[in-house]
Amino acid sequence: MPDKKSFSQLSIIKQIDACVSCGLCLTVCPTYKNLQNESESPRGRLSIIKGLVAEEISISKSSYKYLDHCLMCGACEAVCPAKVEYTAILGQAKLWLHERGYKSFYDRFFGWLVYRNYRIFFLGKIIALYRMLGIQKVLPLNSVKLYADDVKTVKGKEYYPVASGVNAKGDVYLFRGCVASLFDRDTIKSSIAMLNIAGYNVIFPDNQTCCGSLAIHNGDVIRATKLKQNNLEVFTRDIPLIVTSTGCINSVSKFSDKVSSLYDILEFLAIHLTLDHESNLKIKGNVLSHIPCSQRLRTESLIASRKLLNAFCDNYLELDNSGSCCGSAGTYMYRNKQLADKVVSPLIRQVDTAETPNFIVTQNIGCRMQLMNHTRRRVTEVIHPVTLIYREKFNKHEKFD
Template identity: 35%
Template sequence: MADTTHGQPGKSLAALTDQCVMCGLCLPHCPTYGLDQHEAESPRGRIAVARRLASGQLPVSAETVGHLDRCLACLACEAVCPSQVEYEEILIQTRALLRPSRPRRGRLSRWLADPAILVRLARLGSAVRAGYWLPPLARWLPGSSRLRRLAAEMPRTPAHVPVPPRPAPVAADRGRVILFPGCVASVFDRDTLDAARLLLGALGHEVAMPTAPVCCGALALHAGEVEAAARSAQATHSALQACDAETALVCASGCLGSLRDHGMPGSALRIDDVLAFLAADARWPQLRFKALAQRVAVHLPCTQMHVGSGKQPLLQLLASIPGLQLLVLPDQPGCCGAAGNYFIEQADHADRLRAEKLDQFGRQSADLLLTTNIGCRIFLGNGLRQRGARIAVLHPLALLARQLETQA
């Protein structure tokens, strides 16, 4: 196999798998290993499979492919690996290696990897208020179980929490920043984007957004479509650069890594986590927030912890709301099971992981659940509704915008 790194010249798959010394320190941190204690469902086991596939010692079979497909790509293993094994790159290259030998992907899988179609599907679901009638009728839909699964997990309404009226106007004297709207998030996470605009504006930033649909390419990358992912990310970089600013801010932690990995050569555009950007703003302490005497649970997505800015900026921002009691959900298992399109492709594993996460939430007796990724937000929100819990699931920015009072 040619040496590639996300489609670019780099280390070969054989060299990457040789980084692993098979110590097993990653096993307790792997959500899929935690479900059944199956060695082949661990990072160590999957690296062994990848090594033998790369050398031709192991034939491609439904069993070996299944072990790789059931990986969440949460990267919890990378975070704790003493040998600094590049597990994400191993997974991407192995999936790309297997792509030619796989059956032709179904229509739904191809749609999910195409940003233009993905945006149209999301808009269609929003326009017909799919959540009111589609989930109950999902089992009657023709076609594959994946299509029925997607229909069942559609949000009941486009996720929306009204953003309060804008406080007293603040002069945009801090320069321009770009807000990355995403594809699915541009439809189902509008309240988060509105909240980000409000908070950035309150700090004196002019906010620009691309007018054309943009996609980070993460779903294509998860499917082993390295070239398609790179095309999506690079087209997005071009759209962001056209907004004429030095920094692009990302609200959905799941989009951050893909955009950073596929930057345009020679581009000075900086891709940043909006939470880290706000937390570092010298004017943030001047903002005033209305008190909220509630217990608020925080789910930290895998991408927030292993690609984004971690939990510190998030907790720092939320501490600005007086009276808030913050409860961070335990990090075992870290993943809620959404994981891009994993909740469609691996429904059983996804549901088991979500159940564990919702059990954690239930033990906290919290009034509200916050998370920074749109996929986690939709998946956990649906899980709560299925349990009969009337609990809102918000992006932290939506809560901050709701409580924003004025500027000093």
């Protein structure tokens, strides 16, 4: 008689059994398209997960590698006729493996790093020192030198009111995130400024933490739950909560039940900012937009982004990344760099053949970092749309402190 399975094991197996093995997921999966290996497809990974949790195959580096290669981009779920919740199953499987002591170095390191704000701030000091001492000339680490000129953690006051003499429409929260607080301060400062221009006072709690997205990507549900609990204690008022990175918004939605509404920054501005359609005030040059996987699945965000960028840009174009992730996927571009480089290559070929872009815009900090790595010799700048709009449309060319 077979051993009795736990509730979590039976739950995972039942969800996997909903898969009809039609193979539609193979046509859109970035890793399968690059490696042409069934084990590198959603269908193949579900088979591996079922074998692991049913204890029919043993846990090994090889089986974990196939699961870790998944980008969790969600492309497979969009085409699945059986509506299998693949990313949720993978998250449960990784948690099941972690409970049995199987966790990679990157899972442990990044989980440790983002759990406390002071660790992120300390990392910022190290990178700044790396640049100041000229170590980058001797030890040119690509993942560090690219951002070394722009490293300064966002840590300051918690309340940004509208300009004196302006009647405020109300207050909003702004969510900072973890990686963005270190590498994307211009986006945060531009968001504060644009929200003020739209007539809103901005509350920017300094004790907020990571949204938990990196932990979820790594299957660390326990850590993600702790981060959620911390943020629940921070965002307590019933006012709109604004997020700058689409990669954070799904995780933020899990702790935003105390606030009246959740928006990404362009969604909110599309509703509350008065648009000026005079052509002479439009942003000059070619603006090439990258749509992150996390945004493709959020229709309201996609509509708002297109509305604002079309209104403000002379020549707005989009990369065709349907079914093609950029390869950032949280810490994926560091954990699986070679595969991430292959995954992003179709997008880079599009950049090479497009009319010379002055800017590439994207709403996810991870996507921005990945695209910066691969386009720095081809494109003037890779930035968040809100930074482009604030700087170019409103003639605010100052660099933020």
